Amino acid sequence: MKDLLQVKDLNVGFLVGKREVQVLRNVSFSIGEGEILGVIGETGCGKSVTGSAVLRLLPENALVKGEILYKGKEILYMEEENYRELRGKEISAIPQSPGTSLNPMMKVGNQVAECITGKEIRKRESVRTAVNDIFRRLQLPGKDRCYGNYPWELSGGMCQRVLIGMGMITHARLLIVDEPTKAIDWALRKEVADILLRLKQEMGCAMMMITHDIGVASYVADRVAVMYCGEIVEVGKTEDILHHPIHPYTRGLIRAMPANGFEVMEGFMPSFSDLPEGCNFCTRCRYRDTVCSRPQEMEEADAGHWVRCRRWGEIIKSREEQLCS
Amino acid sequence: MRQIRNFFNMLNRKNVILILGILITGCMLLIVIFAPHLEMYDPTKMSLEDKFIPPCREHWFGTDHMGRDILSRVIEGSRVSLTTAVAVVLVSAALGTGIGLVSGFFGGFMDMILMRLVDVLLAFPTIVFALAISTLLGTGQGNLIIAICCVQWVRYARIARGEAILLKNAEYIEAAKAIGCSNLQLLAKYFFPNVISKILIMVSLDIGSIILYCASLSFLGLGAQPPSPDWGVMISDGKNYMQYAPWMTLFPGLAIAVSALGFNMMGDGIRDLLDPRMREAVQSE
Amino acid sequence: MLLEVNHISKEYRSGVIRTRTVHAVQDVCFKMNEGEIFGLIGGSGCGKTTITKMILGLLKPSEGSILFEGRDLTKLRKKEWKEVRRDIQVVFQHPQMTFNPRGTIRFACTEPASNYGLVKTREERNRLAEELMEQVGLTGDQLKKYPHEISGGQAQRLSIIRALSLNPKLLICDEPTSMLDVSVQAQILSLLKSKHREQGLAMLFISHDLEVVQSFCSRVAVMNEGRIVESGTVKDVFSNPQHAYTKKLLRSYMHY
Numbered sequence: 037m038k039d040l041l042q043v044k045d046l047n048v049g050f051l052v053g054k055r056e057v058q059v060l061r062n063v064s065f066s067i068g069e070g071e072i073l074g075v076i077g078e079t080g081c082g083k084s085v086t087g088s089a090v091l092r093l094l095p096e097n098a099l100v101k102g103e104i105l106y107k108g109k110e111i112l113y114m115e116e117e118n119y120r121e122l123r124g125k126e127i128s129a130i131p132q133s134p135g136t137s138l139n140p141m142m143k144v145g146n147q148v149a150e151c152i153t154g155k156e157i158r159k160r161e162s163v164r165t166a167v168n169d170i171f172r173r174l175q176l177p178g179k180d181r182c183y184g185n186y187p188w189e190l191s192g193g194m195c196q197r198v199l200i201g202m203g204m205i206t207h208a209r210l211l212i213v214d215e216p217t218k219a220i221d222w223a224l225r226k227e228v229a230d231i232l233l234r235l236k237q238e239m240g241c242a243m244m245m246i247t248h249d250i251g252v253a254s255y256v257a258d259r260v261a262v263m264y265c266g267e268i269v270e271v272g273k274t275e276d277i278l279h280h281p282i283h284p285y286t287r288g289l290i291r292a293m294p295a296n297g298f299e300v301m302e303g304f305m306p307s308f309s310d311l312p313e314g315c316n317f318c319t320r321c322r323y324r325d326t327v328c329s330r331p332q333e334m335e336e337a338d339a340g341h342w343v344r345c346r347r348w349g350e351i352i353k354s355r356e357e358q359l360c361s
Numbered sequence: 362m363r364q365i366r367n368f369f370n371m372l373n374r375k376n377v378i379l380i381l382g383i384l385i386t387g388c389m390l391l392i393v394i395f396a397p398h399l400e401m402y403d404p405t406k407m408s409l410e411d412k413f414i415p416p417c418r419e420h421w422f423g424t425d426h427m428g429r430d431i432l433s434r435v436i437e438g439s440r441v442s443l444t445t446a447v448a449v450v451l452v453s454a455a456l457g458t459g460i461g462l463v464s465g466f467f468g469g470f471m472d473m474i475l476m477r478l479v480d481v482l483l484a485f486p487t488i489v490f491a492l493a494i495s496t497l498l499g500t501g502q503g504n505l506i507i508a509i510c511c512v513q514w515v516r517y518a519r520i521a522r523g524e525a526i527l528l529k530n531a532e533y534i535e536a537a538k539a540i541g542c543s544n545l546q547l548l549a550k551y552f553f554p555n556v557i558s559k560i561l562i563m564v565s566l567d568i569g570s571i572i573l574y575c576a577s578l579s580f581l582g583l584g585a586q587p588p589s590p591d592w593g594v595m596i597s598d599g600k601n602y603m604q605y606a607p608w609m610t611l612f613p614g615l616a617i618a619v620s621a622l623g624f625n626m627m628g629d630g631i632r633d634l635l636d637p638r639m640r641e642a643v644q645s646e
Numbered sequence: 647m648l649l650e651v652n653h654i655s656k657e658y659r660s661g662v663i664r665t666r667t668v669h670a671v672q673d674v675c676f677k678m679n680e681g682e683i684f685g686l687i688g689g690s691g692c693g694k695t696t697i698t699k700m701i702l703g704l705l706k707p708s709e710g711s712i713l714f715e716g717r718d719l720t721k722l723r724k725k726e727w728k729e730v731r732r733d734i735q736v737v738f739q740h741p742q743m744t745f746n747p748r749g750t751i752r753f754a755c756t757e758p759a760s761n762y763g764l765v766k767t768r769e770e771r772n773r774l775a776e777e778l779m780e781q782v783g784l785t786g787d788q789l790k791k792y793p794h795e796i797s798g799g800q801a802q803r804l805s806i807i808r809a810l811s812l813n814p815k816l817l818i819c820d821e822p823t824s825m826l827d828v829s830v831q832a833q834i835l836s837l838l839k840s841k842h843r844e845q846g847l848a849m850l851f852i853s854h855d856l857e858v859v860q861s862f863c864s865r866v867a868v869m870n871e872g873r874i875v876e877s878g879t880v881k882d883v884f885s886n887p888q889h890a891y892t893k894k895l896l897r898s899y900m901h902y
Contacts, residue, residue: 078827079798192690221689222854226898248827251857251900292832294861300836301829304799536744539702539736540758540809541728554748 039105040242041067041090041210046102048085048094056099057308059085060266063102064334067210070240072232074257074274076247076289078305082266083246087212090244091129092119106210124151128208130199132215137199138187144198145171145183151205170201173238174231193224197231204235211235213245217252229255250293254278259340262286265305265316268334272341282343282351284321315345323347323354379630385623392439402430404437404590413606423608425598431608434590435616441591443620445506445584446571453510454564457517462552464518465525466544476522479515487512488574495583505584509574513567517560524556566628569621576617592617647713648816648848649678649701654710656696670696671707672872680815681846685863685880687856687895693872694852698820701850702736703727714816732762735809739821741801745793752789755779755808762812778807782837799830803837810841817841818850823858835862856899860884868892 048060060082067073077083088094090104092112104112106127111119131137139147148170149163168183174197176182187195196216203211216232217225229252235241247253253260254274261271262283270283281287288301303320306312312319318328327346334342337352345351392399402420411428414420422431464472482490495508528534528551537551578584579593587594592613599609656671671693678684688694699705701712703719712719714730722730735758738744745754755778756771765771776786782803784796793801802822809817819838823831835858841847853859859866860880867877868891875889887893 078829222856223689223895223898226900229900250828255900289828292829294831294835294855294858298832298835298861300832304797532738532740532743533746535699535702535704536736536738536805537746537757538704539731539734540812541731541761542757543728543761546761550749551746554746 038069039066040069040071040107041244042103042105042108043086043090044103044105046086046089046104047100048082048089049099050095051097051099058266059308060089063263063266063268065261065268065271067242067244069209070236070242071259072236072243072245072257074245074247074253074260075263076250076253076260077263078248080305081263083263084214085266086263087129087214087244087246091123091127091212093129124208125206126208127210127212128203128206129212130203130214130216132218138195140187142186143184144187144190144195145185148198148201148205151202166205167201170205171198173234174198174201176201192220193227196220196224196228200228200231200235204239204241207239207241209241211241211243213243213247215247215249216245217247217249225249225252226255228252232256250278250289262289265311266308267316267344269317269344270342271334272338276338276341280355282337282341282348283317283345284323284351285317288320323351376630376633378626379634382623382625382627382630385619386627389439389443389620389623392436393443396436396440399436400430400433402433404429404433405588413602415606416608422612423606425595425609426602426606429590431595431612434595435592435612438590438592438595438613439616439620441502441585441589442572442575442579442593442617445502445575445591446568449506449509449513449571449575450564450568452506453513454517454560456510457514457519458521458553458556458560460514461518461521461523462525462548462556465522466529466548466552468526472522475518479518482512482515483519485512488577491574491578492581492583495578500583500586502585505575505578508578508583509571513571516567517563520559520563521556524559525552528552528555562628562632564628565624565631569623569625569628572617572621572624647677648680648682648715649850650713651676651697651701652711652713654697654700654707654712656693656700656705657708669872671700673710674869674872674874676867676874676877678816678848678850681842681848682865683842683849683851683863685859685866686850686852686869687854687859687866688852688869689854692869694869695820698736698818698850698852701818702734703731732812733815734818735812735814735816736818736820737802737806737809737822739824741798741805741825742793742796744805745801747793749792750789751775751791751793751796751804754793755789755804756811758808759811764811774811778804778811782807799826799833802826802830802834806834806837806841810845810847813845814847816848816850818852820852821854822851824853824855831858838862856884856895868895 043066044064046060046063047058049056049058063086065073075083075086085094089100094100100112102112103110106122111122138144145164145167148167152163152166164183171182176194176197182190182194190198213232216228220228232243232245233256236243245253245257257274259272260274260277261268262277262285263269264285270277270281270286277286278290281290290296291299292301301320306316306319314329315321315332318324321328325347332344332346334344335348337343337348406429408428411424412426414424416423420430420432422435424430460475464475491508491512494511495505498504498508534547534551537547575584576593576596579591580597582597585591585594595613596610599606599613602609651674653673653675654671655669655673658668658670659665660668674697676684686694686697696705700707701719703722707720714734717730719730752775756765756775759765759774760771765774775789779786779789784800788796823834826834838849842849851859851863863880865877865879866883867874868883868889869875870891876883876887876892883892884896887896
């Protein structure tokens with residue numbers, strides 16, 4: 037599979053007063069054409085910052101180092117004007133919280149239409165049909181009726197679909213989807229997930245899906261990256277990560293799921309300003325050892341399954357022993 | 362302690378208006394406190410041979426038609442004018458907040474009656490209404506304070522009631538009810554602290570205009586009575602001699618303008634400081 | 647029987663000339679035994695929160711009765727309410743919003759106990775505060791902080807522990823984990839579960855998350871548009887759903 041997006045050693049820090057607080061450390065991943073990468077992690081682990089970095093929407097006090105390649109072309113340091121061409125047409129975003137991301141005083145159809153008209157001036161009618169076409173594809177109810185609705189007339193799930201429509205109307209090749217299921221009802225979660233899947237199948241667009249919802253990630257994503265304290269700790273095929281996790285943090289996360297008996301992980305996520313030495317997870321880890329106080333590198337434990345833990349070999353061994361006994 | 366430190370941190374951020382406002386009001390305060398030591402002459406002592414002396418080395422601000430030193434009178438007048446204004450604001454804010462909170466908290470019939478009363482009071486121009494009450498009560502410092510308070514409390518009541526109604530639906534108020542807080546506790550520990558910052562902002566913004574109200578009513582002869590040196594009274598005295606002794610009105614007028622400006626600037630600054638969005642922006646950096 | 651909710655309804659009327667009636671809750675019945683964890687499932691706007699408020703006495707039902715240990719809550723006088731409230735405590739959805747933003751954590755977490763005269767002096771209050779903080783794994787220096795300065799998970803654990811400081815018989819949990827991460831959710835659920843085991847605490851667990859309800863509750867009722875459409879043991883409802891809405895909910899289950 038050809039890589040559409042490559043992120044190499046991305047480091048992001050924020051200037052707080054005169055001090056720099058490092059939020060992302062050596063984040064590297066790639067997304068292939070038509071592939072969905074799920075980025076999972078807890079609140080404040082840096083997953084949204086990663087998304088903003090790709091979209092170049094970080095606030096001004098951010099210090100960015102590293103490389104982001106889109107179709108092999110460097111985009112992180114490219115001229116703002118050239119990047120603006122790319123953003124929207126090639127790379128697009130679906131923001132979180134449908135409640136606040138839509139303008140309440142504007143018809144939803146016009147809000148979606150604005151995404152095209154801003155770029156190329158087309159005839160009104162053709163824009164309208166394009167929007168209605170998108171709405172139909174997203175299965176928004178009522179034949180062409182949603183166009184004239186205001187956001188508050190629609191339910192949360194419908195607003196979420198309108199937002200998805202805004203992201204895909206320009207036929208972008210890469211979508212950054214931020215928490216698609218956060219503010220909506222449990223029963224609608226699957227509906228939204230199905231729409232994302234269909235988008236991928238019909239239009240072949242790749243996605244970076246940022247979420248804390250492991251269920252959605254497992255349903256939609258082809259590959260999953262797990263983030264903890266600004267680092268990717270494990271990345272690989274969805275099946276591998278969620279069913280055969282290696283990194284102690286991922287294992288803890290999976291065990292904490294209600295269906296697995298909500299086992300509690302020891303300790304809390306440290307804040308970015310006081311991370312432990314070496315492995316960020318070492319203070320909470322059951323497998324900690326002396327090697328854990330040194331910086332950890334990503335190592336390939338299995339084909340395409342990378343782990344940021346030096347003790348992955350022993351962990352696999354103990355897992356197999358557990359299975360045998 | 363932390364709040365005080367935060368406060369000073371925020372001051373560092375070039376909040377020029379606030380600093381200027383604090384400086385001016387601080388000077389005013391010092392003048393009020395040390396008035397007797399600053400006066401070079403007795404502010405009420407008349408001497409007819411010294412009347413209408415224009416500003417000179419002995420009398421910096423000149424003298425008035427009775428030969429009294431205007432600088433001393435302006436300094437002494439600060440005690441009368443400023444204390445009146447502060448008293449008015451404090452009394453009306455306390456009254457208005459109390460009434461507004463209770464009205465918004467309990468709602469119902471009493472709320473309706475009170476708010477219609479507020480509407481009626483707000484429909485009149487403040488100064489006209491205060492004038493009417495003050496004529497009814499008679500002249501004098503105390504009556505002046507009562508008159509302006511009668512008009513002024515409604516502004517605070519409005520704000521406090523609005524806030525109380527908003528708060529009533531907050532989740533933590535429901536939580537407080539669930540853990541067994543009585544109505545009195547709710548009002549004292551939950552509603553009052555959450556409303557007080559809004560009220561404080563209004564108070565600091567209002568003092569400026571109250572100084573002007575007091576001065577205008579005194580000017581019309583409804584406040585402090587002639588021998589006592591109120592700024593409004595002084596302007597009123599001076600207006601007859603405007604043509605050949607303009608300093609008689611100029612200096613008390615300037616005093617009113619500067620103090621109103623100082624309080625307004627401080628109020629603006631405090632508002633910017635306490636505005637939650639502004640404060641978060643400062644703290645998150 | 648600890649709690650009996652009998653045919654309660656709540657309607658809201660709006661408008662003066664053309665009145666429009668909205669039925670928030672219609673004819674809801676359910677019963678809870680002592681020491682039971684009862685789940686109430688439903689999407690947003692189905693009337694779950696209205697039921698909570700009616701049980702807590704913050705809203706008066708238009709019809710029906712709520713019996714708590716045999717006493718009809720809808721007919722209680724104000725003084726009697728204060729006694730009953732002690733036995734029915736609640737944990738809300740938004741952890742940070744359940745605390746007075748102008749009060750410190752020390753004030754917030756000891757407030758219930760001091761309202762009921764369990765702690766009187768300042769020293770007793772401080773001691774209780776530290777005790778409670780220890781129970782949820784927070785350090786003493788957090789006591790000086792304000793609610794917005796602690797994390798959502800910490801706030802939620804505190805609001806649970808402060809509700810439990812009154813030793814209630816029933817704890818109403820209104821979506822206690824829907825705003826929290828998986829690992830924090832696990833902390834909250836295991837805290838609740840251990841209290842359930844130790845003190846025989848009964849819980850009315852309101853949630854839209856089937857996964858949590860399935861692993862946490864013993865009996866459930868499914869609500870849709872203000873009515874209970876199905877109820878039974880977790881096993882029955884989840885393995886053999888009868889009502890169309892329950893089936894639809896179960897279809898949106900995403901296994902991983």
